[in-house]
Amino acid sequence: xxxxxxxxxxxxxxxxxxxxxxxxxxxxxxxxxxxxxxxxxxxxxxxxxxxxxxxxxxxxxxxxxxxxxxxxxxxxxxxxxxxxxxxxxxxxxxxxxxxxxxxxxxxxxxxxxxxxxxxxxxxxxxxxxxxxxxxxxxxxxxxxxxxxxxxxxxxxxxxxxxxxxxxxxxxxxxxxxxxxxxxxxxxxxxxxxxxxxxxxxxxxxxxxxxxxxxxxxxxxxxxxxxxxxxxxxxxxxxxxxxxxxxxxxxxxxxxxxxxxxxxxxxxxxxxxxxxxxxxxxxxxxxxxxxxxxxxxxxx
Numbered sequence: 001x002x003x004x005x006x007x008x009x010x011x012x013x014x015x016x017x018x019x020x021x022x023x024x025x026x027x028x029x030x031x032x033x034x035x036x037x038x039x040x041x042x043x044x045x046x047x048x049x050x051x052x053x054x055x056x057x058x059x060x061x062x063x064x065x066x067x068x069x070x071x072x073x074x075x076x077x078x079x080x081x082x083x084x085x086x087x088x089x090x091x092x093x094x095x096x097x098x099x100x101x102x103x104x105x106x107x108x109x110x111x112x113x114x115x116x117x118x119x120x121x122x123x124x125x126x127x128x129x130x131x132x133x134x135x136x137x138x139x140x141x142x143x144x145x146x147x148x149x150x151x152x153x154x155x156x157x158x159x160x161x162x163x164x165x166x167x168x169x170x171x172x173x174x175x176x177x178x179x180x181x182x183x184x185x186x187x188x189x190x191x192x193x194x195x196x197x198x199x200x201x202x203x204x205x206x207x208x209x210x211x212x213x214x215x216x217x218x219x220x221x222x223x224x225x226x227x228x229x230x231x232x233x234x235x236x237x238x239x240x241x242x243x244x245x246x247x248x249x250x251x252x253x254x255x256x257x258x259x260x261x262x263x264x265x266x267x268x269x270x271x272x273x274x275x276x277x278x279x280x281x282x283x284x285x286x287x288x289x290x291x292x293x294x295x296x297x298x299x
Contacts, residue, residue: 007086007091007092008092010086010091011065011087011092011100012061012062012065012066013065015277016065016277017061018281019280019281019284020057020061020149020284021057022285022287022288023149023153023180023183023284023287023288024053024054024057024153024156025288026284026288026290026291026292027153027156027157027176027177027180027291028050028156028160029288029291029292029294029295030291030294031156031157031161031173032046032160032295033291033294033295033298034169034172034238036161036166036169037157037160037161037169041160041162046160049115049159049160052111052114052115052159053111053115053156053159056108056111056112056115056121057152059104059105059107059111060104060108060125060152062100062104063104063105063108063125063128064131064148066100066101066104067101067128067132068128068132069086069087069097070087070094070098070101071133072132073087073088073094075202075204076088079195081194081195081198105125108121109121112155115155116158120151120154120155120158121155123151124148124151124152124155127144127147127148127151128148131144131145131148135199135206136203136204136205137205138205139205139206139207139209141188141205141206142188142192142206142207143181143185145184145185145188146178146181146183146184146185146188148181148184149177149180149181149184150177150178150180150181151177152177153173153176153180154173154174154177156173157169157170157172168238169238171237172234172238175230175233175234175237176230176234178227179228179230179231180227181227182224182226182227182230183223183224183227183280183284185220185223186221186223186224187220187276187280189206189207189216189219189220190217190220190262190265190276191276192206192207192216193213193216193217193265195208195209196208196212196213196216207219217262217263217265220262221259221262221263224255224258224259224283225255225259227255228251228252228255231248231251231287232245232248235248240294243294243297244294244298246297247291247293247294247297248290250286250289250290250293251283251286251287251290253286254282254283254285254286255283255286257279257282258279258282258283261275261279
């Protein structure tokens with residue numbers, strides 16, 4: 001039983017859901033910090049949306065990660081880094097994986113219907129299915145993954161805005177979601193460096209395979225700076241108070257450290273993957289701390 005549970009956790013890649021949870025939590029706090037949203041929302045309704053939204057996130061992420069592994073199973077089997085994953089290693093049946101993804105996608109859309117974001121749920125689900133194929137045709141696949149997160153954050157804002165988002169708040173949500181999406185894209189580019197040679201041999205079009213490792217690192221760094229600019233610009237669009245810019249110092253400090261870490265990147269570093277995993281956690285956590293502090297100062 002414990003072994004099967006371990007296989008299931010490996011299939012859904014639970015470890016890597018941590019930064020997703022942090023980013024989603026940060027966007028929830030941010031949405032509730034905006035008067036145009038919070039003033040029309042009772043505590044009971046806000047709590048209900050938060051709970052349903054969190055459950056929807058679990059189903060959405062499970063769908064996305066399982067579909068991705070189902071589609072990529074033959075590629076993963078050829079790659080020594082991924083060949084021991086549960087699907088390529090036949091530790092979990094393909095039928096189980098597909099049934100699980102269909103079950104989770106149905107429940108995700110059901111909750112989206114309750115939260116009045118069904119159309120965005122369909123768009124999000126479509127992106128999750130398209131994303132695994134993007135690497136086969138374009139190096140923009142990394143930003144495709146980032147777009148999944150951008151749409152998720154837009155959905156979060158829309159769920160809390162009972163009377164609908166104004167154009168201004170919609171733009172704000174897209175900017176802040178884009179900020180998160182660029183962090184995700186940067187992280188995905190860095191991870192793809194490990195598979196540069198394999199991707200070239202298989203004709204897969206990642207940024208490292210297309211531009212080389214050094215340029216890939218520089219592109220990842222640019223992504224982080226664009227992320228921070230989008231973060232700051234969302235404050236201008238939302239006409240937010242000075243507290244927002246004060247708290248924005250927190251992610252700036254963390255991004256500076258991560259950019260420096262990118263500059264010292266080496267494939268030979270045995271602890272490289274764990275370092276970048278923790279770096280991504282640090283950025284996500286800085287977003288959450290910044291938004292929580294902004295919420296408390298704006299009360």
